[in-house]
Amino acid sequence: MEFFRFSRDIPFMSWRRVAAVISISTFILSVFFIATRGLNFGVDFTGGTVLEVSYEQTADLNRIREILAGMNMTDVTVQNFGTSRDVMIRLPVIPEYSSAQLSETVLDALREADRTVEMRRVEFVGPQVGQELLENGALALLFVSLGIVAYLAVRFEWKFGIAGIIANLHDVIIILGFFAFFQWEFSLTVLAAVLAVLGYSVNESVVIFDRIRENFRKLRKIPVKDVINNAITRTMARTIMTHGSTQMVIISMLLFGGEVLYYFALALTIGIWFGIYSSIMVASSILILLGVKREDLLQPEEKKPENDGAVV
Incomplete structure (x- = not known):
């Protein structure tokens, strides 16, 4: 049973030039921000101490x-997480202090200003690690x-x-x-x-690719872009159900997963929605750009001899 049924094919490929402009623009902007602002690597990558x-x-x-x-600690990140009463402090590696000494020194300084402060967690990662x-x-x-390229090329x-x-x-990149x-x-x-x-x-x-291959077998008289439009339209119900149910779980992680899962869920959310877009508009458009045709996937039909079955 299909919860979402489309009575006619959606002309996705007629919008591929608009999609190309959107994709190229967002890609260039993403590369620009990565190059100019850089990634805000966590302690996992840079090394340092995290105090909660x-x-x-x-x-x-x-x-x-x-x-x-006032303690001459620079490059320090202080931010709320969870609630307005919870604070995460990220400190760079300070050679003069061990992780235990650094956490105790910071906690003592904070307690001088407010005796109610309590340490929840301390995490240390060395710079080499x-x-x-x-x-x-x-x-x-x-x-x-590389594995994805090999798999798709073989299949x-x-x-x-x-x-x-x-x-x-x-x-x-986005x-x-x-x-x-x-x-x-x-x-x-986030890397995970x-x-x-x-x-x-x-x-x-x-x-989508599998449906395109199937359509090449069934729809032999229509143009390639219409074959692709039909393939995408026929998989839309599955896409809506699969990604919708997945996103419901991710939203629960965003709202209730706390600081540990927040950016993980945020990255998944961005990736899933752009993944839907790229699978429909980017990958299919590139197939047309590369000149995909039936003969790439199917053996050409052999023509029968004109005198086939004739009595000589």
Whole structure:
């Protein structure tokens, strides 16, 4: 049973030039923000100490920053998380202090201003470990991308592999662009979300590509762009149901998952919605640009001899 039925094909490919302008613009803007603003790497990658403290009343973030500045601590990030009484303090690596000494020193300074402050969590990552995590994360992203190209090329054809990976990397760059523009913290959990988006997007692309291949067998007399329009339209019900139910779970993580899951869920949200867009508009448009045709996937029909069956 289909909850969403479309009586006629939606002409997605007639909008591909508009989609190309949107995609190129957002891609260039994302690259620009990544290059100029950079990613706000978390302690997982840069190394340092993260302290989570809690107050009985609403925390005065400016006062906390003044206290830390008075201790000659620069490049410090102070922000609320969860509630207005909970504060996360991110400190860079300070050679003069160990993680335990640094956390105790900061806590003592905060308690001089407010005796109600309590330490909730302390996390320390060394700079060398952080650099290794960053390199390993980049390698994971590279290997996943190469694996996607190989999988699509083997299952379908090389044009599908190129279209799929361009669409998926388009999603990744846009996610990174959002994080660079808003300076959201980019941590290991966000990297995990980016890798999850790659897998999620390629799954959506495979569904559409598979329907395109099926349509090439059934609809032999219509143009390629109409074959693609039909394939996308016939998968729209599945797309709405699958992504809608997934997004409901992610919204619950956004609202109730706390600081640990917030940016993970945010990256997934951006990636899923842009993944839908790229699978429909970017990947399919690139297939047309690369000149995909029936012969790429199907063996040409053999013509029967004119005297086939004739008695000589």
